[in-house]
Amino acid sequence: MQLSFSVYRYNPDVDNAPRMQDYTLEVEEGQDMMVLDALIALKEKDPTLSFRRSCREGVCGSDGMNMNGKNGLACITPLSTFGRKKIIVRPLPGMPVVRDLVVDLSQFYNQYEKIKPFLINDNNQPPAREFLQSPEEREKLDGLYECILCACCSSSCPSFWWNPDKFIGPAGLLHAYRFLADSRDTATEQRLGDLDDAFSVFRCHGIMNCVSVCPKGLNPTKAIGQIKSLLLQRAV
Amino acid sequence: MLTNQANFKRDGVQDYVTVRATAIIMTAFTFYMLWFFLSTPTVTYEIWHGLFSSLAMKVFTFAALVSVMLHIRIGFWQVLTDYVKSTGLRAVVQFFINLVAFVYVAVGLFVLWGL
Ligand code: SF4
Ligand code: SF4
Ligand code: FES
Numbered sequence: 051m052q053l054s055f056s057v058y059r060y061n062p063d064v065d066n067a068p069r070m071q072d073y074t075l076e077v078e079e080g081q082d083m084m085v086l087d088a089l090i091a092l093k094e095k096d097p098t099l100s101f102r103r104s105c106r107e108g109v110c111g112s113d114g115m116n117m118n119g120k121n122g123l124a125c126i127t128p129l130s131t132f133g134r135k136k137i138i139v140r141p142l143p144g145m146p147v148v149r150d151l152v153v154d155l156s157q158f159y160n161q162y163e164k165i166k167p168f169l170i171n172d173n174n175q176p177p178a179r180e181f182l183q184s185p186e187e188r189e190k191l192d193g194l195y196e197c198i199l200c201a202c203c204s205s206s207c208p209s210f211w212w213n214p215d216k217f218i219g220p221a222g223l224l225h226a227y228r229f230l231a232d233s234r235d236t237a238t239e240q241r242l243g244d245l246d247d248a249f250s251v252f253r254c255h256g257i258m259n260c261v262s263v264c265p266k267g268l269n270p271t272k273a274i275g276q277i278k279s280l281l282l283q284r285a286v
Numbered sequence: 287m288l289t290n291q292a293n294f295k296r297d298g299v300q301d302y303v304t305v306r307a308t309a310i311i312m313t314a315f316t317f318y319m320l321w322f323f324l325s326t327p328t329v330t331y332e333i334w335h336g337l338f339s340s341l342a343m344k345v346f347t348f349a350a351l352v353s354v355m356l357h358i359r360i361g362f363w364q365v366l367t368d369y370v371k372s373t374g375l376r377a378v379v380q381f382f383i384n385l386v387a388f389v390y391v392a393v394g395l396f397v398l399w400g401l
Binding site: 253 | 303
C-alpha cells in the first residue's frame with residue numbers, strides 16, 4: 051500500500067518562499083502507524099526534512115503540528131485517522147517558521163512566563179514538612195495540571211494569531227487558572243490584577259478551537275471562563 | 287457605565303459586561319418590534335405614532351439606540367484591533383464608525399421627541 055504525503059518545506063537560508071513537497075511511503079497492507087513514524091521514515095529517505103520530536107509517546111509536547119488541517123501531536127495521531135486520503139503536514143499555524151515543521155515558540159513561552167507559572171506562597175511560616183491539601187482541594191487541579199505545553203491550542207486560536215503579544219492564549223490561561231485554583235497559592239489578587247486588562251483574558255471569544263485540538267483532552271475555554279468570572283467578581 | 291464607556295482606554299471587565307447588557311436590550315427591543323408588526327394587521331401612521339407616544343416607549347427606543355452605539359464601539363474596537371494593524375488607519379476607521387453610531391443616537395433623539 052502506498053501512502054502519499056504533502057509536507058511543508060521551508061529553509062529560510064536557501065528558499066525564497068515556502069513550498070509543499072510530495073512524498074510517498076510504502077507500507078504493508080493493513081499496517082497502521084503514527085504520523086511521526088511516517089515522518090521519521092521519510093526523513094531516512096530525505097535527511098533535509100526537519101521536525102521536532104522527543105518522547106514519541108505524547109508526553110513531551112515537542113511534535114505539535116498541523117495534519118490535514120487540524121493541530122495535534124504527530125506521535126499519537128495514527129495514519130488511519132485520515133483514511134486513504136493524502137496526508138498534508140504543515141507547521142503549527144500562526145507561528146514563525148524556523149525550518150520546515152519547526153516553529154519558533156518564543157511568543158508562546160513569553161505569554162506562559164507572564165502568568166508566573168509557579169506556586170507563590172507568602173505565609174510567614176511555611177509548613178515544616180509539606181503543604182497538605184485535602185482530596186477536594188487537590189481535585190480542583192484536575193484538568194489543569196496535565197497540560198504539556200505543546201502549543202496546539204494557542205496556535206489554533208484566532209485571537210492568539212492576531213494578538214500573540216497581548217493575549218495570553220489558551221495554554222497560558224489554563225496554567226494561570228491552575229495556580230488561581232491552587233489552595234496553597236496566596237497570590238490570587240496579584241495574579242488577577244496582572245490579567246485585568248482588555249487583552250490578556252478578554253480577547254478570548256469562546257471560539258473553542260483550543261478545546262477541539264488539545265491532545266490531552268483538556269478544556270482551556272472552561273478555565274478561561276472561570277478566570278473571567280473571578281475578574282467579574284473582583285470588579286463588583 | 288456610560289462615562290466609563292466614553293474612556294479612550296478599554297477596560298476588559300467593563301466591556302465584557304457592557305457588550306452583554308446591551309445585547310440583551312437590543313434583543314428585547316427587536317422582539318418587541320417583531321411582536322408589534324406581527325400583531326398589527328396594517329400599520330398606519332396613527333398606530334405608528336401612537337406606539338412611540340408613550341414615555342416608556344421613547345425611553346426604551348432610546349436605550350436600544352444607545353445600546354447599539356456602545357455595542358458598535360466595543361465590537362468594532364475588538365475587530366479592528368484584530369485585523370487593522372496600522373494604528374493610524376485604525377484610528378481613522380474607528381473614528382468614522384463611532385461617528386455614525388453617534389449620529390444614529392442623535393437623530394433618534396430628535397425623531398423621538400420631535401414627532
Ligand atoms: S492545553 Fe492542551 S493543547 Fe494546549 S498546550 Fe496544553 S496540552 Fe497542548
Ligand atoms: S476559546 Fe478562547 S482561547 Fe480557546 S480558541 Fe477560542 S478564543 Fe482561543
Ligand atoms: S514526541 Fe513527545 S509528544 Fe510527540
